Amino acid sequence: xxxxxxxxxxxxxxxxxxxxxxxxxxxxxxxxxxxxxxxxxxxxxxxxxxxxxxxxxxxxxxxxxxxxxxxxxxxxxxxxxxxxxxxxxxxxxxxxxxxxxxxxxxxxxxxxxxxxxxxxxxxxxxxxxxxxxxxxxxxxxxxxxxxxxxxxxxxxxxxxxxxxxxxxxxxxxxxxxxxxxxxxxxxxxx
Ligand SMILES: [Ca+2]
Ligand SMILES: [Ca+2]
Numbered sequence: 001x002x003x004x005x006x007x008x009x010x011x012x013x014x015x016x017x018x019x020x021x022x023x024x025x026x027x028x029x030x031x032x033x034x035x036x037x038x039x040x041x042x043x044x045x046x047x048x049x050x051x052x053x054x055x056x057x058x059x060x061x062x063x064x065x066x067x068x069x070x071x072x073x074x075x076x077x078x079x080x081x082x083x084x085x086x087x088x089x090x091x092x093x094x095x096x097x098x099x100x101x102x103x104x105x106x107x108x109x110x111x112x113x114x115x116x117x118x119x120x121x122x123x124x125x126x127x128x129x130x131x132x133x134x135x136x137x138x139x140x141x142x143x144x145x146x147x148x149x150x151x152x153x154x155x156x157x158x159x160x161x162x163x164x165x166x167x168x169x170x171x172x173x174x175x176x177x178x179x180x181x182x183x184x185x186x187x188x189x190x
Contacts, residue, residue, distance in 0.1 A: 051176035052078050058176055059086060059100055062108075065169035068151035071109045072127065072184050075174035084181035085111030086173040087126045088154070088161075089134050097173060098159035109172035110161065111181075112152040115188040120144070122163075124152070127184035128177075137161045150186040 054060050060078065062071055072085050088094050088110060101108050111127035112135055122142060124132035135152070142149065142163035149163035153170060164170070166186060183190075 048178045049079060049082065051082070051178075054078065055083070055174070055176040059097065060174040060176070061100060061104060062172035062174060063104060065106070065171055067169060068109050068113070068164075068166050068172075069185065071172035071174075072111070072181065075172070076181055076184070078174060079176060081180040082178040083174055083176045084127045084179070084184060085109055086175040087111045087128050087177070087179075088136070089126075091134075091136070094134075094136050094154075094159070098154060098156075100173060101154055101156050101159075104156065104171040104173075106170050107153040107155045107164075109170060110152050110154050111175070111184070112161070113184070113186050114150050115186055116148070116150055117188070125183055127181045128179045129182040135161060137163075 112132045114122045114124045138160045146165045148165045153164045
């Protein structure tokens with residue numbers, strides 16, 4: 001029996017290495033694995049929607065003759081907050097818009113307007129807000145000839161601007177530049 005005990009005890013002796021077995025740490029655990037396929041959060045997008053397909057090159061021709069306000073409303077309805085009557089701000093844009101106007105049946109409304117009343121020089125402004133710092137009128141214009149010329153068209157033949165009575169029915173040119181029409185009427189104070 002003793003021999004058996006000794007044998008058993010002997011076998012237990014090598015049991016020391018068991019401590020070594022428990023030694024292995026879980027250090028092999030995954031360190032900062034870039035496994036997550038999720039890239040950076042592209043949440044910096046603004047509320048800018050693509051222009052409607054009807055806006056080739058950023059502009060749309062309104063062939064149906066309407067009043068200035070009706071034309072502006074038609075433009076605004078295309079992509080609310082981002083479309084309006086064309087705002088011509090540079091000589092290059094005037095040339096481009098005048099070229100587009102050649103396809104229309106007549107002169108076309110543009111996005112320049114003023115409040116009624118006052119005297120020349122009238123404070124014209126863009127429908128997108130701010131003074132119309134670029135307003136290439138014809139030599140004798142604006143003249144407010146009929147007393148209600150608070151709105152502006154581009155003339156097909158001369159390719160320059162003149163003020164025209166708000167109630168006239170002519171074609172128009174819309175623009176999509178993702179800017180809201182914040183001053184798109186001719187009511188004082190609005
Ligand atoms: Ca423009
Ligand atoms: Ca005029």
